[in-house]
Amino acid sequence: MKNQILVIFNLLLLLGVIGYLALKPTQNHRIAYVRSAELMDKYLGVKEARLQYNKQLTAWKVGADTLEKRVNATMNFISHQKSSLNDQQLKQLQVEMQRRRADLDRYQLNIQKKAASKEQKLFGGAVKQINSFVEQYAKEKGYSVVLGTTNAGNLMYGDKALDITEEVLTALNQSYKQ
Template sequence: MKKLLIVAIAFIFASCNQTKVAYIDIEVLMKDYEATKALETSLKAKQEVMAKELDSIGAPFQLKVQQYYQNQQKMSTQKRAQTEQALQQEQQFLQSKQQEASLLLQKENQKMSEIITKRVDSFVENFAKSKGYNLVLGTSGQGTVLYGDESLNVTTEILEILNSDFSKK
């Protein structure tokens, strides 16, 4: 009987040590995080610069194409074939430049997104430890956390601290 009582008391004490849980809305966090906004602004600016460069190369090509269509009736078959081949090569060159630019932006986006994600993950880990959370879940819209009491949602608190930290850099 004493053993049963000791086991029951031990069980009660063990159940008093509850796991402290919180969750973060990842979509809100990443949408409103200043580092993410800065990345988007930077990528948009680079995309505009690349687009202007491609346009500066593409405009003369378009002019050549228009001239070809205007003059093709006057050209010999051989001259027409040579011009078409030259235009095709130039078009392929332009397409490869567009693909290079797109790939470059994609790689930079991926690299910077990984840096931001690692920064956020590291911050959340430190935040959780400092606040005594045993578990921090991530949700995105209608994903991982199907229901969570708003008192467990630490998204705003983390976002404020992350943005404050980012603005210092």
């Protein structure tokens, strides 16, 4: 008797779920994708960030080159004048060379940290702008989902008709210019 009641209950429950799913209004989801790497390459905000970053890197490289020239000049002076220097002068020059080498090493380490921070700040901001823009664009155009493709292959295939990269890029760059 218990088994019969349980079977009847399960059948009624199953019929109820099937009925609900059959009568439930369906939503028409619009799905699209963008080629993320292309957005990053062609977005004017990223191009400007890249110019700023490269300009700063060039300035840092000039500073490093100057310090390296000082180290090399001291080494050359020591090697050419070694025979004419007394022990105390030689030791002073070697200490000076070590100090300059340490300055160069500290400067290069500092540059690496600053470069990583600057890169994160500039490019991270651009990525946030792109993501925010794509979200707003998707809402305005009625997309339920916009996927981003990467070279790593998170989207294995997408019909070209679903690719809105050029539309988004054009609108994104127009928005950036304003």
